[in-house]
Amino acid sequence: MELYESLAAQAKSLLDGEDDIICAMANISALIFEKIPDLNWAGFYREKDGGLILGPFQGKVACTRIECGRGVCGTAMATDEPQLVPNVHEFAGHIACDSASNAEIVLPLHGADGRFLGVLDIDSPTVGRFGERDLDGFRKIAELFKIF
Numbered sequence: 001m002e003l004y005e006s007l008a009a010q011a012k013s014l015l016d017g018e019d020d021i022i023c024a025m026a027n028i029s030a031l032i033f034e035k036i037p038d039l040n041w042a043g044f045y046r047e048k049d050g051g052l053i054l055g056p057f058q059g060k061v062a063c064t065r066i067e068c069g070r071g072v073c074g075t076a077m078a079t080d081e082p083q084l085v086p087n088v089h090e091f092a093g094h095i096a097c098d099s100a101s102n103a104e105i106v107l108p109l110h111g112a113d114g115r116f117l118g119v120l121d122i123d124s125p126t127v128g129r130f131g132e133r134d135l136d137g138f139r140k141i142a143e144l145f146k147i148f
């Protein structure tokens, strides 16, 4: 089975019957970090008071609060569009949490009613690490959050 197909299948079974979003985010961040090669951070920021607050993740300690519109995560929130950033050092306003991060991919998450839940944020030390295949793969993971 292709890597992202197997990731989605495992993520789906981890979320099966789970109704707590923190529990779901904790296991999904661990799964992504373990299965996808060449990452230094994988996790979630949740919507809170019109901004983002750090959620479950794997990797080094990270910034706790991000304003809507700030950095890659805040841009994903403000535009409600995935952000595929080949080189974070060329992204105006990028928030450097872990100096090892060079590429980043961030996807907005929506609940059952279309409500904005937060973002899935994945970082790599390798410039250009993420492409359309990764975006499609992580989109399938983001879509699983429609149960919340």
Ligand code: SME
Pocket (backbone or CB within 6 Å): 041, 062, 063, 066, 070, 071, 072, 073, 074, 093, 094, 095, 096, 097, 098, 101, 104, 121, 123
């Ligand atoms: N670099 C992100 C901040 C979060 S960390 O990567 C974990 C950004 O610019 O939004």
